[in-house]
Each structure stands twice: as C-alpha cells, then as structure tokens.
Amino acid sequence: MPYICTRGGETLTASQAILKGLAGNGGLYVPCSIPRAADDMLPFAPDLPYAQRAARVLSCFLDDFSAEEIGSICADSYGRFDDARIAPVRSPDESTAVLELFHGPTLAFKDMALQMLPRLTVFSAKKCGETRRVCILTATSGDTGKAALEGFEDVPGTRCTVFYPLDGVSRLQEKQMVTSGGNNTQVVAVRGNFDDAQTGVKRLFNDADFVRAMNERGCVLSSANSINIGRLVPQVAYYFSAYADLCAGGMLKKGEMFDACVPTGNFGDILAAYYARRMGVPIARLICASNRNDVLTEFMHTGVYNANRPFHKTISPSMDILISSNLERLLFELCGRDAKRVSAMMQSLKETGAFRLNADELAALQKDFAGVSADDNETRDEIALVWREKHYLLDPHTAVAMRALRKARAEEQAVRKTLVVSTASPFKFAQDVGEAVGLSRTEDALRDAETLSAFTGLPLPGPLARLRTAAVRHRAVCEPEQMGREVLNGLPE
Numbered sequence: 001m002p003y004i005c006t007r008g009g010e011t012l013t014a015s016q017a018i019l020k021g022l023a024g025n026g027g028l029y030v031p032c033s034i035p036r037a038a039d040d041m042l043p044f045a046p047d048l049p050y051a052q053r054a055a056r057v058l059s060c061f062l063d064d065f066s067a068e069e070i071g072s073i074c075a076d077s078y079g080r081f082d083d084a085r086i087a088p089v090r091s092p093d094e095s096t097a098v099l100e101l102f103h104g105p106t107l108a109f110k111d112m113a114l115q116m117l118p119r120l121t122v123f124s125a126k127k128c129g130e131t132r133r134v135c136i137l138t139a140t141s142g143d144t145g146k147a148a149l150e151g152f153e154d155v156p157g158t159r160c161t162v163f164y165p166l167d168g169v170s171r172l173q174e175k176q177m178v179t180s181g182g183n184n185t186q187v188v189a190v191r192g193n194f195d196d197a198q199t200g201v202k203r204l205f206n207d208a209d210f211v212r213a214m215n216e217r218g219c220v221l222s223s224a225n226s227i228n229i230g231r232l233v234p235q236v237a238y239y240f241s242a243y244a245d246l247c248a249g250g251m252l253k254k255g256e257m258f259d260a261c262v263p264t265g266n267f268g269d270i271l272a273a274y275y276a277r278r279m280g281v282p283i284a285r286l287i288c289a290s291n292r293n294d295v296l297t298e299f300m301h302t303g304v305y306n307a308n309r310p311f312h313k314t315i316s317p318s319m320d321i322l323i324s325s326n327l328e329r330l331l332f333e334l335c336g337r338d339a340k341r342v343s344a345m346m347q348s349l350k351e352t353g354a355f356r357l358n359a360d361e362l363a364a365l366q367k368d369f370a371g372v373s374a375d376d377n378e379t380r381d382e383i384a385l386v387w388r389e390k391h392y393l394l395d396p397h398t399a400v401a402m403r404a405l406r407k408a409r410a411e412e413q414a415v416r417k418t419l420v421v422s423t424a425s426p427f428k429f430a431q432d433v434g435e436a437v438g439l440s441r442t443e444d445a446l447r448d449a450e451t452l453s454a455f456t457g458l459p460l461p462g463p464l465a466r467l468r469t470a471a472v473r474h475r476a477v478c479e480p481e482q483m484g485r486e487v488l489n490g491l492p493e
C-alpha cells in the first residue's frame with residue numbers, strides 16, 4: 001500500500017511515511033486507497049486475542065512489512081496493559097457500550113498507538129537503510145507526551161523530545177512527564193498554549209537550518225504526533241475489536257449498524273473510526289464530541305472552520321485544541337482526494353484562520369458526521385449522573401462524549417446503539433472528577449486521587465500510585481522561538 005500526501009507530491013512506502021511523519025509541503029500521508037477488510041475480520045472470531053486482531057488490521061495498511069514483522073510488533077506492543085483484553089468493552093445499558101482505551105501504562109488512549117509506534121519506527125528505519133538516530137519531536141496537550149516518553153524510553157537508535165504548554169496540562173500530567181526515565185528522553189515546557197507548541201514543532205520540521213544542524217549531529221527527525229500514519233493505523237484496530245466484542249456479547253447482530261461517539265481534539269481517534277467504517281465496520285454515524293472549544297461542532301453544522309475564536313481551558317484539556325491536525329485527512333476524502341483543493345483550504349487556514357467547504361463537501365461531511373459539544377458544567381453533571389445511576393466513573397473527556405450522545409439522542413441525531421469511546425482513566429483527572437461527585441479538592445492532586453479511590457471503592461491505578469515517590473528529572477522551560485535550540489542543546493555530546 002503506497003502512501004500519498006494530502007497536498008500532492010511524492011509517493012512513499014509505509015515505512016518511509018512512518019519515518020518521515022509529516023511531508024515537506026506540510027501535508028499528511030494517507031494510504032493511496034483505503035483498504036477493504038477481509039470477510040473473516042467482520043467480525044473477528046470472539047476468541048482471537050487483541051494483538052492478533054491488531055496484526056490483521058495492520059497488515060491491510062503496511063504491505064512493506066512481512067507478516068512475521070507485524071506479528072512480532074503486535075505481540076510486543078500490548079505487554080504493559082493492566083487488562084488482558086487490552087481494549088475491553090463495557091455496557092452501562094442495552095443501547096450504550098463504552099470502549100475503554102485507558103488500560104495502558106499512562107492511563108490514556110494514546111498508549112494504544114504509542115506503545116506500538118517506537119517498534120514501527122525502528123523497523124521502518126531498518127527498511128529505509130537509515131543509520132542515523134531517529135529523533136522524535138512531539139507537542140502534547142497532556143497525554144501524548146507521557147505516552148511517547150513511555151513508548152520510546154531507552155529504545156536503541158531513538159531519542160524523544162516532548163514539548164508541553166506551561167500551565168496548559170494538569171498537575172498530574174506534568175508530574176508524569178517531568179519524572180520520566182530513560183537516557184534518550186527530554187521534556188520542555190513552552191510558554192504558550194498547545195497550538196503554540198504544535199505550531200513550533202511543525203515549524204522545526206520545515207526549518208532547513210535546524211534540520212541540517214540535526215543531521216550534522218547524526219539525527220533524523222520524526223514525529224510521534226497523531227499526524228504520523230504510524231499512530232493512526234493501530235487506532236483503527238480497536239474499532240474492529242469493539243465490533244467483534246459487541247457481536248460476541250450479543251449487543252449487536254453481525255452486520256448491524258451502530259453509531260460511534262468519540263471525544264475529539266486533534267481528530268485522530270475519530271478519523272480512525274472513519275477509516276474502520278470505510279474498511280467495512282458497520283458504523284453508521286460518527287458523533288464528534290467537543291468541549292467548549294467547539295470549532296469542530298460549528299464546522300459540522302455549517303461547513304465553516306473558523307479558528308479565530310478565544311481559546312478556553314477546560315476540564316478536558318486533551319481536547320483544548322483550535323487547529324485539529326488530522327482533519328486534513330478527512331478533508332482529502334470529502335473533496336474526492338483533490339490535493340490542490342486541500343492545499344487551498346490549508347492555505348486559507350494559515351492566512352485567515354478559516355476555510356469553508358463547498359456544498360458537495362458539506363453534504364458528504366454531514367452524511368457521516370454529527371458534531372455536538374458539552375461545556376464544563378454539563379461535563380461535571382454527566383460524571384455525577386452516570387456515577388449515581390450506573391455506578392460507572394467517567395473521566396472528563398469521556399463525559400464530554402457521553403453528554404454529547406445524550407444531547408444527540410434528545411435531538412434524534414443518534415437513533416442506534418452507540419459505542420462511546422472512553423479515552424482516559426478517571427483517576428488521571430481525579431480532582432475534577434472528585435469535585436463532580438461531591439468531593440472537595442486539595443492542593444495535592446495525588447491525595448485527591450487516593451480520596452477518590454477510597455470514595456468509589458475503585459483501585460488507584462499503579463502508574464499513579466508510583467508517582468508519589470518519583471523524582472523530577474526534567475525542568476526546562478522555553479519560549480516558542482527557542483524550541484529548536486533546546487533540542488540541539490539537549491543532544492548528548
């Protein structure tokens with residue numbers, strides 16, 4: 001399966017696309033056509049383990065990897081999850097299922113892809129004859145950073161630098177990152193918001209002087225952000241897996257259509273659902289759930305994407321995003337894979353902060369997607385309601401999706417059984433979750449997590465419990481303009 005760029009230009013192999021991350025012209029790599037799944041994948045056999053389900057899905061996308069390579073990558077990628085099913089599905093009621101994607105080492109869904117990406121990167125480098133050290137640069141709104149650091153920690157031939165917005169992530173998220181181990185990791189706080197950090201990383205990839213300086217130090221750049229196709233492909237797998245589990249559990253009949261409701265920020269998770277749908281998973285509508293940063297909600301209603309709006313900090317910080325990078329891959333599909341048209345929209349976004357779909361593109365968008373948002377009060381209310389009624393504890397991101405679904409059902413936008421994607425452990429955001437269920441907040445986020453555990457009777461996840469004694473190893477802070485210098489200064493002699 002060759003890969004092409006959403007803004008035109010060269011065709012690459014899968015391994016080249018994984019290694020490059022982002023195209024030189026700023027576009028994103030996509031498979032030259034979205035593959036169809038084989039009949040025996042729809043659904044997978046109930047007893048097929050998750051790693052083997054993932055291997056089958058990966059094989060559809062990565063045809064310059066052998067079956068043995070994919071098998072070994074998948075077998076190694078899920079060893080650090082605290083649930084043998086990896087991505088278990090729970091059903092709070094007959095019409096709603098929750099896909100739990102937070103059983104990895106950082107308690108958020110980014111692990112689903114980032115435990116695998118380093119392994120894909122190492123194999124890709126070998127295939128491309130790359131002997132330089134692969135340096136991952138990534139911007140994070142909280143969860144990606146820690147997941148990338150965990151995934152790449154001490155992986156030979158790699159280095160991982162994470163930039164996060166100072167004061168733009170939760171205290172626990174920050175603590176998780178700055179206590180990271182490994183001799184090949186670097187964590188830097190940027191004075192700005194997530195978009196400043198992400199734009200800074202994109203700029204470094206296109207900065208010829210910086211790229212040359214890195215090359216002279218024996219380094220080649222790569223990305224772990226959700227723009228990397230190596231992030232997206234492992235995410236497609238869990239929609240196949242969920243469909244298999246819903247059929248096995250009797251909630252769905254084989255072939256029965258269902259909706260998927262996904263808490264969305266950079267549009268990676270929901271784009272994976274869209275790919276799964278195109279491959280044959282019977283997803284009818286995709287409900288794109290946003291918090292008060294509702295740029296995508298407006299886009300889905302009007303076809304106008306307008307990032308000229310205030311940036312709100314919310315209790316679901318991983319969705320506090322105004323420029324949703326992976327949307328570009330959906331635009332590519334909506335306009336009939338017209339790279340010139342995508343380039344024009346992205347140029348308009350860059351120059352004016354906005355772009356507009358034409359009537360055909362908007363119709364194509366609205367056929368598959370609905371956009372719904374929920375603010376912080378609604379999110380807290382949803383956490384309290386679901387805890388009270390179902391004794392199921394939601395994190396704020398998942399609660400945004402649950403409330404979005406509730407609203408969509410009230411407006412008859414969602415009429416089928418629905419899979420809600422749960423993206424984080426509630427303990428990772430214990431202070432806001434605790435407040436929502438009536439506990440009071442202290443200065444000590446970890447203690448609040450322990451209190452929440454005692455109150456709910458749910459165990460405190462190990463990665464949080466261990467933070468209590470972890471030492472801070474990373475203290476750098478910089479301006480957005482200094483990010484390149486930080487990377488160069490951080491390299492070993």
Ligand SMILES: *Cc1c(COP(=O)(O)O)cnc(C)c1O
Binds near residue numbers: 108144270
């Ligand atoms: C990253 C993240 C999201 C948003 O996912 P995207 O793929 O960026 O849309 C939602 N919830 C949590 C907890 C996350 O970490």
